[in-house]
Amino acid sequence: MVNILCIIPARSGSKGIKDKNIKIFNSKPLLAWSIIQAQQSLYDMKIIVSTDSEEYATIARQYGAEVPFLRPINISQDSSTDFECIEHTVNWLYTNEKYTSDIILQLRPTQPLRKIKDINACLELFIKNRSTYDSLRTAVPCTKSPYKMYSVQKNILLPLFKRINNINEPYNQCRQILPETYLHNGYIDIFNTDIIKKGTISGDKILPFIMKQTDTIDIDSISDWNNALSYI
Secondary structure, eight states: OOOEEEEEEOOSOOSSSTTGGGSEETTEEHHHHHHHHHHTSSSOOEEEEEOSOHHHHHHHHHTTOBOOSOOOGGGSSTTOOHHHHHHHHHHHHHHHHOOOOSEEEEOOTTOTTOOHHHHHHHHHHHHHHTTTOSEEEEEEEOSSOGGGOEEEETTEEEESOSEETTEEOGGGSOGGGSOOOEEEEEEEEEEEGGGGGGTOSSOSOEEEEEOOGGGOOOOOSHHHHHHHHTTO
16 A cells, blocks of 8 residues: 655745635635545545645645645745755654655646546556656646757857757757657646655656646636636
């Protein structure tokens, strides 16, 4: 039996949409949907919401999640990382409850339309392969090839890639001959808990779960919010 810890990061202070994580989406606070999705998974798991807000914590508890601590302010900033949130949660649970997990499932509140069948499929896939891989991440095909991208340095346009797979000047080539690339979409992340000791939540070997662009909407702006509502 694999011990699963589900962590839902829900800090306050959203800039794009004020109090986004508790804003009502389809009759429920946004963060509630990730709690419900975890609860309805085929897999038993401990569900923790990591937040810096007592108001958010109260709402999360109302929907059945555990909120045994408030996340420290210093790791609840705009620049704070997922790793800081995850590491703090894992260390707090071990220090205060002697709780440990085998794998961690991270569900971001910004995916209220996440399908439970996808959670089940990702968990099943990773559990079967966790001895080979460090983590699993959902990803979607890139709509624009990064091999055609540039940076600007000292007012000079510089290609990011001058050669790829024996192809010279990929930025001048047709897209069809360039390697397919994918973007991590933040829909579902799973990883072995022990890789946190190495200072990472992805590791070197990431198992892909490829999705279509239309399979998910990550809410970051009002336009994303309205778009997501149109799918209900």
